[in-house]
Amino acid sequence: MSEHPLRIVVLVKQVPDTANVTGEAMKDDGTVNRAALPAIFNPEDLNALEAGLRLKDRHGGRVTVLTMGPPSAAQVLRESLFRGADEVVLLSDRAFAGADTLATSYALARALDHLGAFDLVLCGRQAIDGDTAQVGPQTAEKLGLPQITCVSRIVEVVPPGAAGGAPASVTATRSVEDGAETLCAPLPALLTITGEANEPRPPSVKLVMTYKHAIAEALTGYDDSYLDPDSDEAEVCMVGRDGRPVCRARIVLWDAAAIEAERELVGLRGSPTRVKKIESVVLAGGEARLIEPTDEGVRALVRELIEEHILG
Amino acid sequence: MSNFYTDDPDLVRQLETLDLRRIVALREDDYARARDFAYAPGDYDDALDSYRRTLEIVGDIAGEFVAPRAEDVDRAGATLTAGEVCYAPGMSESLERLAQADLMGITLPRRFGGLNFPITVSVMIVEMISRADPALMNVFGLQDIAETVNRFASDEIRQAYLPRFASGEVTGSMALTEPEAGSDLQNVQLKAALGADGVWRLSGVKRFITNGCGQVSLVLARSEEGTTDARGLSMFLYERDEHMTIRRLEDKLGIHGSPTCELQFDDAPALLVGERRRGLTTYVMSLMNGARIAIAAQAQGIAEASYRAASKYADERVQFGGPIRNLTAVAAMLADMKVALEASRALLYETAMIVDCKEGLERRVEQLQSGERAAGAADELKELRAELKKYTRLAALFTPLAKACATEMANRVAYDSLQIHGGSGYMRDFAIERHSRDARITNIYEGTTQLQVVAAIGGVLSGTLAARLDEYEAGDLSATPELLGHVRAARERWAAAIAHVRAADSTEFRDFHSRRLVEMAIDLACALLLLRSAQGDARKLLVAQYFVEQMSARVEGAVQAIVTSSSASIDALQALGRD
Numbered sequence: 001m002s003e004h005p006l007r008i009v010v011l012v013k014q015v016p017d018t019a020n021v022t023g024e025a026m027k028d029d030g031t032v033n034r035a036a037l038p039a040i041f042n043p044e045d046l047n048a049l050e051a052g053l054r055l056k057d058r059h060g061g062r063v064t065v066l067t068m069g070p071p072s073a074a075q076v077l078r079e080s081l082f083r084g085a086d087e088v089v090l091l092s093d094r095a096f097a098g099a100d101t102l103a104t105s106y107a108l109a110r111a112l113d114h115l116g117a118f119d120l121v122l123c124g125r126q127a128i129d130g131d132t133a134q135v136g137p138q139t140a141e142k143l144g145l146p147q148i149t150c151v152s153r154i155v156e157v158v159p160p161g162a163a164g165g166a167p168a169s170v171t172a173t174r175s176v177e178d179g180a181e182t183l184c185a186p187l188p189a190l191l192t193i194t195g196e197a198n199e200p201r202p203p204s205v206k207l208v209m210t211y212k213h214a215i216a217e218a219l220t221g222y223d224d225s226y227l228d229p230d231s232d233e234a235e236v237c238m239v240g241r242d243g244r245p246v247c248r249a250r251i252v253l254w255d256a257a258a259i260e261a262e263r264e265l266v267g268l269r270g271s272p273t274r275v276k277k278i279e280s281v282v283l284a285g286g287e288a289r290l291i292e293p294t295d296e297g298v299r300a301l302v303r304e305l306i307e308e309h310i311l312g
Numbered sequence: 313m314s315n316f317y318t319d320d321p322d323l324v325r326q327l328e329t330l331d332l333r334r335i336v337a338l339r340e341d342d343y344a345r346a347r348d349f350a351y352a353p354g355d356y357d358d359a360l361d362s363y364r365r366t367l368e369i370v371g372d373i374a375g376e377f378v379a380p381r382a383e384d385v386d387r388a389g390a391t392l393t394a395g396e397v398c399y400a401p402g403m404s405e406s407l408e409r410l411a412q413a414d415l416m417g418i419t420l421p422r423r424f425g426g427l428n429f430p431i432t433v434s435v436m437i438v439e440m441i442s443r444a445d446p447a448l449m450n451v452f453g454l455q456d457i458a459e460t461v462n463r464f465a466s467d468e469i470r471q472a473y474l475p476r477f478a479s480g481e482v483t484g485s486m487a488l489t490e491p492e493a494g495s496d497l498q499n500v501q502l503k504a505a506l507g508a509d510g511v512w513r514l515s516g517v518k519r520f521i522t523n524g525c526g527q528v529s530l531v532l533a534r535s536e537e538g539t540t541d542a543r544g545l546s547m548f549l550y551e552r553d554e555h556m557t558i559r560r561l562e563d564k565l566g567i568h569g570s571p572t573c574e575l576q577f578d579d580a581p582a583l584l585v586g587e588r589r590r591g592l593t594t595y596v597m598s599l600m601n602g603a604r605i606a607i608a609a610q611a612q613g614i615a616e617a618s619y620r621a622a623s624k625y626a627d628e629r630v631q632f633g634g635p636i637r638n639l640t641a642v643a644a645m646l647a648d649m650k651v652a653l654e655a656s657r658a659l660l661y662e663t664a665m666i667v668d669c670k671e672g673l674e675r676r677v678e679q680l681q682s683g684e685r686a687a688g689a690a691d692e693l694k695e696l697r698a699e700l701k702k703y704t705r706l707a708a709l710f711t712p713l714a715k716a717c718a719t720e721m722a723n724r725v726a727y728d729s730l731q732i733h734g735g736s737g738y739m740r741d742f743a744i745e746r747h748s749r750d751a752r753i754t755n756i757y758e759g760t761t762q763l764q765v766v767a768a769i770g771g772v773l774s775g776t777l778a779a780r781l782d783e784y785e786a787g788d789l790s791a792t793p794e795l796l797g798h799v800r801a802a803r804e805r806w807a808a809a810i811a812h813v814r815a816a817d818s819t820e821f822r823d824f825h826s827r828r829l830v831e832m833a834i835d836l837a838c839a840l841l842l843l844r845s846a847q848g849d850a851r852k853l854l855v856a857q858y859f860v861e862q863m864s865a866r867v868e869g870a871v872q873a874i875v876t877s878s879s880a881s882i883d884a885l886q887a888l889g890r891d
Contacts, residue, residue, distance in 0.1 A: 020313070202373055202413040205366045205427065209351035212365065 004161045006061030008052040009115060011108055011123040011139070012045035012080065014073040018128045026280070032129065041076045044124030046200040048193040051154055052122050053084050053201065059159050062086040064115060068096055068107055074216045077251050081211040082203035089115070090216050093255040098268030101130070105138035107266050110259040112143060119160060120170065121190040125150055133192070140190035148183050150174045152196040155182060214250040314379070316440040317371025320616070322654055323436060326661045327363060329845065332356075335430050335665060338672025341685075349422045363433045369413055370437050378406045378444035382569075385447055386746050390571035392561040397525035399451075403569045406448050410441075411480025416455055420462055424470065425478030431602075431671070432664040435609045439660075442613025446750045447569030449613070451523050453606045457484040457530050460599045461549065464586035469549060473528060482527035486599055487518040487550075487575060494520075495763055497532065497592055498542040502577065504533035512548060512584055513555075514577040520562065522757075524573030527552050530599065531582060532591050547591040548582035555580035566749030601707065603758045604715040605667060608660050611715075611722035611754040615656070618722070618747040619649045622729035625742070629734075642732055649725045651858045656714075656721045658841035659834065663707075663714035670703035706780060709771030712764035717834045719755035726751040762827070769826045772833045773810060778803075784840040791847045795860050799839045802867040806832045809874040824882050828870040835863045 016037035018025075024036035052063045065080040067073050068091040077088035091111050099107065112121065121140070126133035133149070140147035153173040160168040168187035173180050175194060256266055264270060291297045305311040317323060336359045337343070346354045353359035381402030388400035399407070410416060418434045420426025442449040458477035462470055476482045493499040502516030514533050518524065529550045536544035550556070555578050562572040586595055623646055626637035636642045677700055679685035680693045726748040730737035737744045755761045771777055781803065789796050810829060813822050839860050846856040 202377075202409060203369055204412065204414040205362075205369055206351045206414045208365050208369065209353075209362045212361070 004159060006055055006059045006120060006157065006159050007064075007118040008055060008061060008120045008122060009064045009066055009112060009118045010045070010049045010052045010080070010085070011121065011136070012049065012065055012067045012076050013042045013124070013127045014039050014067065014069050014076045015042045015127050015129040016040075039072065039075065041079050042124050042127045042129075044126065044193060044195050045076075046124075047195055047197045048122040048124045048191075049080055049083060049085065050198045050200040051151075051191075051193050052120070054198065055120070055154070055157055056084075056086075059157065061119075061159075064089065064118075066108065066111055066115070067091065068099070068104060068111075070097075071216060074214075074251050077216075078211055078214055079203065081214060081250060082207045083201055084204065084207065087252070088250065089252045089254060091254050091259065092216070093257075093266075095256045095261075095263060095267045098271060099266060100271035100273035101132050101134040101138055102272060103266050103268075103270035105135050105142055106270060107256075107259065107261055108135070108139050109142035110261045111254060112139070114254070114259045117188075119168065119187045120157070121145065121188070123190070123192050125192045125194045136190060136192035143190070145188055145190045146185040147190045147192070148172045148174055148185055149192045150176070151191045151193050152180065154191070154197070157187075160187065211250060216251040216253040314375030315368065315371040316374040316379070316443055317367045317436075319371075319375070320440075322657060323439065325845075326436065326657070327360070327367065327433070330432065330661060330665060332360070332430060332432060332665070332668075335432065335668040335672055336360075338676055339428060339430055339668070341679075345422070352422060352428075363429065366415075366427075366429070367433070367436055367440075370415065370440055373406075373409055373413060374440040374444040377409055378441065378448055381406060382445035382447075383743065383746065385445060385569035386566075387568075389568035390561060392558060392571075395557055397558060397561065397571045397573065399571070400569050403445075403448055403451070406445070407451060407480070407483070410452060414478075416452075416480040417458065417474070417478025418455065419459055420455075420474055420478050424462070424474035426474070430664075430668045431605065432661060432668050435605060435660065435664040438606050438609040439613040439616070442610040443617045444613075445569065446610050446614050446754075447567040449606075449610050450567060450570035451483055451526075453603075453610070454484045454486070454523055454526065456602045456606060457486050457528070457599065459602060460486075460530060460547075460595060461585065463598065464547070464595050465549065465583075469583055469585065473549065477528070483523060485521050485523040485526040485529045485573075486603070487521045487524060487529045487531040488596060489520045490517060491519050495760065497596065498545070499540075500532050500534060500545055500592070502531065502533045503537075504535040504546060504548060504582070505537075506535070512582050513579045514548060514550060514582050515579055516577055517559075518575045518577070520757075521573045521575055522570055524575045525552075525558055525571055529575075530585065530595075531577070532596055533582075535584075535588055535591070542592040543589050545591040545593075545596075546588045547585040547595040549585050550577070550580055550582040553580065564753075566746070566752055600758060601667070601711050604711050604764075605660075605664060607754055607758045608663070608715045608718035611718040611751065612653075612657055612660055614747055614751045614754065615649075615653050615718070615722040615725040618726040618729040618744060618751070619646075619653055621742065621744045621747065622646060622649065622732040625733050625736075625744075636732070645728045645732060647858060648862075649728055651855050651862075652721045652725060654852075654855050655838035655842055655859050656718045658845065659710075659717050659838050660714050662837070662841055663710040666703060666710050667707045670700065670707045673700040673703055705771070705776055709768055709776050709780075712759070712767035713777075713830070713834050713837065715759070716755070716761045716764040716768070716830065717838070719751075720761055722751045722754055765827045765830045768830050768833070769822070772829050773814065773822075777833050777837070778807070781836060781840055784837075784844060787844060788847060789840075789843050792843055792853065792856065795843055795846075795856060798860050798864050799836065799843065802832075802839070802864050803836055805867055805871045806836060809871045812875050820882055821879070824885075825874045825877070828874055832867050832870050835866055839863050 016032055016034050017040045024033055027033045049065065056063050063085045065077055065085045065088045067076055071092055074090055077090055080088055089111065091107055096107055123136040137147055137149060151172045152175045155171040155173060158166050158169045169184055170187060170189050171182060171184040172191055173182045291301050302311065333356055336356055340353060340359065343353065343355055345352045353362055385400040385402040390400060391398045417426035418429050418437060419431060422428050438449055438453055441452055455477055458474055461473055488497055490500055490502060492501065502514060502518060504512050504514050506512055514531055531548045531550050532545055533548055534544050535546035557576050559574040559576050564572060626642055626646060627635050629636045673696055677696050730744045730748050733742055733744050736742055813825055813829065842856040842859050846853040
């Protein structure tokens with residue numbers, strides 16, 4: 001039995017760019033004003049995609065990218081195609097709106113189930129809008145997958161069917177509070193990847209030109225026949241009515257029905273999290289204090305900072 | 313977040329206002345290829361959109377990835393250990409990144425894995441890479457040699473090598489210079505011998521070879537025994553093996569990241585490119601013209617970086633109670649720099665478009681002649697040939713003009729930028745000292761400014777340039793009648809100086825004044841190009857006004873120098889320069 005190509009699914013999210021916050025970033029009620037912030041590819045999800053693409057470069061296989069969001073989230077899927085993803089799926093439905101991490105991971109788990117067999121699920125450690133780092137672990141739980149979180153390095157992947165009959169596994173190093181630990185898990189498994197893991201590749205201009213017009217297309221079923229090189233569908237680019245090349249069905253669009261999700265478990269209805277109160281904290285400088293530039297002065301300052309729980 | 317495309321309105325302006333319709337249609341065979349390649353454009357707007365997206369990606373890589381590594385690359389330099397060249401770490405990383413983005417075959421045909429972009433867009437890319445790190449540009453820009461292979465080598469060679477260039481698997485070098493053959497390339501001695509086995513073998517030494525460590529070199533060699541001139545030289549493609557050794561790396565003033573190698577060939581097997589005896593006369597001239605535009609773009613990028621460094625420093629440095637920008641002396645230097653930058657850029661992209669047009673016409677004429685493409689009207693071929701002739705002449709004239717203009721400008725701008733930095737600029741803490749060192753090579757390699765003058769003077773004296781200037785004047789310049797008047801007055805003075813030189817009928821007298829005549833030609837071309845862009849653009853109008861004022865004064869001074877110069881000065885040249 002020969003090593004068979006890896007089937008990798010990467011979970012990504014489109015987020016407001018919280019790194020470049022302006023005055024209008026927050027609405028009066030304290031929630032994020034998404035309209036005022038540019039929407040970007042969640043940075044650590046790019047690291048997850050890069051990890052997937054590197055595994056594909058080494059072992060062969062295919063990288064599927066999955067996201068849940070409004071139709072505009074198709075942009076992060078296009079950006080995934082620009083970097084070498086083989087197929088992309090957009091989960092989009094009014095019913096998904098307002099989801100917390102529980103409802104989100106439920107929908108993602110349903111979609112993963114729907115995708116068929118996979119060996120590895122990779123996601124960013126956390127999104128820069130919510131910073132919960134919960135969606136990856138919850139998705140793994142729902143699918144009954146082993147998980148390694150906060151991965152800073154994928155040490156080795158033994159694909160299914162490897163020579164010598166070694167069991168399929170992934171070995172990865174994760175960052176923990178006081179160092180690093182290296183774990184091994186059987187496949188299929190889910191990993192959450194940190195920004196330390198790699199430097200994400202830039203978009204390929206050839207792929208940009210190929211997929212820039214890719215639009216989301218609703219499909220109830222999942223058709224991967226174009227992956228078969230002998231099939232007629234293998235020809236990704238067709239000529240459209242206006243004579244221009246169009247890349248067909250490159251973004252698969254699934255709604256709640258397509259993944260057979262239970263209405264009660266998705267979106268706001270499936271989200272037990274309630275925002276009780278939002279406090280708008282405005283940090284403002286008070287008076288300045290001069291500290292003597294002596295060992296003693298500095299020690300006193302450090303002590304005070306520890307007492308105030310600022311350091312420690 | 314730093315993007316060297318989106319943060320540069322004058323560069324963006326080039327793409328958005330230059331009319332590339334004709335050029336792209338020629339290059340894309342009227343968009344007949346859209347069905348053959350998923351990434352080929354369906355029409356002009358689609359192509360433009362692709363260029364824009366690509367330039368934004370390059371701008372991001374240049375600003376975020378390459379520029380932050382440039383200082384370390386300069387400090388580490390390239391090194392030679394046990395006969396093998398090692399790039400500075402940042403250099404290898406940047407090259408890998410550019411290859412990942414599919415930017416190593418910008419102008420190559422798609423069937424070899426290239427992007428088939430026009431030279432004009434390629435020049436924009438080179439300008440941004442050079443603004444970030446001119447040493448990286450040298451290796452990156454050498455993808456140009458693949459273009460020469462594409463134009464002149466057999467299909468077999470093209471298929472074997474071009475995809476490897478386009479993927480970034482190999483980098484190249486052009487091995488022309490030898491110890492005794494620098495500017496005077498017809499003196500090349502490196503020997504190519506055809507063995508009984510039908511294999512050409514190279515023996516001899518090449519010097520000052522940028523990226524001579526690249527896997528593939530185009531080598532100019534003497535294939536015809538007993539010859540001593542240009543017609544005994546042929547072009548060879550050599551792939552690295554044990555028959556070539558890198559004897560040394562030069563220890564240079566600038567562009568430290570770019571390895572400059574001395575190569576020794578010992579019976580190194582090589583492939584003949586094109587026909588024998590046409591190495592220098594046809595292929596090197598073509599290679600060189602492409603390289604000259606690339607160096608002009610490199611200089612333009614260094615100048616942009618230098619100007620920005622000066623502008624930033626002038627804002628931050630407080631003296632006499634305010635930022636030094638408020639001092640008129642400093643403000644004037646900054647304005648001079650900015651205006652010179654934009655004038656040079658106008659000429660650079662005009663030149664790139666002329667070369668694009670020439671190459672597109674060449675292709676089209678070849679297709680019609682070979683029957684690969686059916687002619688429309690009976691005299692279509694005739695018309696295209698006439699047009700090709702015109703653009704060939706213009707390309708041969710504008711390429712040296714653009715190179716002389718941009719590289720001299722870059723040196724002036726770097727010099728003034730360092731001056732604005734004051735004592736700090738002389739320290740290695742600021743990037744301007746690096747920019748100054750890097751700029752210094754641009755007006756030397758790929759032909760010194762003095763050689764660019766030699767290449768351009770014919771077209772200046774013959775009226776080729778004047779005819780082109782007439783075309784610019786015939787365009788719509790109605791919004792700036794007064795400025796146009798000044799330019800016309802300067803043109804008349806220039807014409808008088810040309811007449812004076814021609815009337816003197818002395819080679820020595822002409823050579824003595826060539827540089828002045830060519831510099832005026834550059835000034836006048838820039839003035840009209842700026843005037844064109846000033847129609848309906850208030851900011852460009854300011855630039856044009858500032859430029860025309862200074863240009864008029866410069867032209868007047870140069871004309872005076874010519875018409876009042878006596879033969880005594882020329883007679884004194886030898887004596888004075890020898891004291």
